[in-house]
Amino acid sequence: MDDKRKYLQPEMAAMLNNMALRARLVVEGYIIGQHKSPYHGFSVEFAEHRAYGPGDEIRHIDWKLYGKTNRYYVKRYEEETNLRAHLILDTSRSMMYSSGKISKLEYSSTLMAALAYLMMNQQDGVGLVLFDEKINQFIPPRSNPSHLNTLLTQLGTVKSGLDTKIEPVLHEMAERIKKRGLVILISDLFDNPENILTGLKHFRHNKQEVIVFHILDRQEMEFNFNNRTRFKDMESGEEITTEPWHIRKAYAKSIKNIQDDSQKKCREHLVDYVPLFTDQSLDTALTEYIRKRKKLG
Secondary structure, three states: OOOHHHHHOHHHHHOOOOHHHHHHHHHHHHHHOOOOOOOOOOOEEEEEEEEOOOOOOHHHEOHHHHHHHOOOEEEEEEEOOOOEEEEEEEOOHHHHOOOOOOOHHHHHHHHHHHHHHHHHOOOOEEEEEEEOOOEEEEEEEEOOHHHHHHHHHHHOOOOOOOOOOHHHHHHHHHHHOOOOOEEEEEEOOOOOHHHHHHHHHHHHHOOOEEEEEEEEOHHHHHOOOOOOEEEEOOOOOOEEEEOHHHHHHHHHHHHHHHHHHHHHHHHHOOOEEEEEEOOOOOHHHHHHHHHHHHHHO
16 A cells, blocks of 8 residues: 655655645645544534424424424534634745755645645635735635635645735734634745734734744755855845855854744744744644644644
């Protein structure tokens, strides 16, 4: 039997062109590796009464109401969505960078598809936001099966956009999201760290739970270039030619400081910060989500 756990490796998952199949196999591969299923039960809540009709089950008749009205009514129940989640994906130009076989954007869209698949199989409502300088796509949260197809189709056709402006997008979404729930931001965070934090704090002020998945290519961290190299900013177009070994140590320290500072400030405001590399197994992120989900009940 083919081991589905191999699809937790991003390069293997990326070989599947169909995003729905990719999301399913990633999640199934993840579940195989767990001691117990991450799926939890969901509750139902009373919605309204309606007149009893052919095909209705007798056990749903409200006998107390019958005693008052001398008419048969059944209680209609609806599934109670346990959580409303908004998945916010950075599609700016810098997310297209790849030193290997998979770009930051492809890794992120695969992760987001797997999260959507996992959440909706838990009866949670999931929405999707795609942005660069502004919000380019907003699909409000729903929990019906056809909605999952809508999300996965969108994620399977994601294209990179323009420059990154994270803060205004976060503020706009914080204002648009009316119900408390979970917000997941997936980005390389190539923007002013203080501005990003201000946007995240807006969500926390509104009592939203927040996870930030900080996606980097390993080369962006290690800067392991051995020849004189010309570097080009994928968003501004600015170019510089340098000997990487002269600046490698200072560069790596600077990136590490950004990560450490981001983690510290996120922790101070009760935002979960999870750094990820594009060669890293997807189960790391799924485990972080499950851990958060269990805390939310």
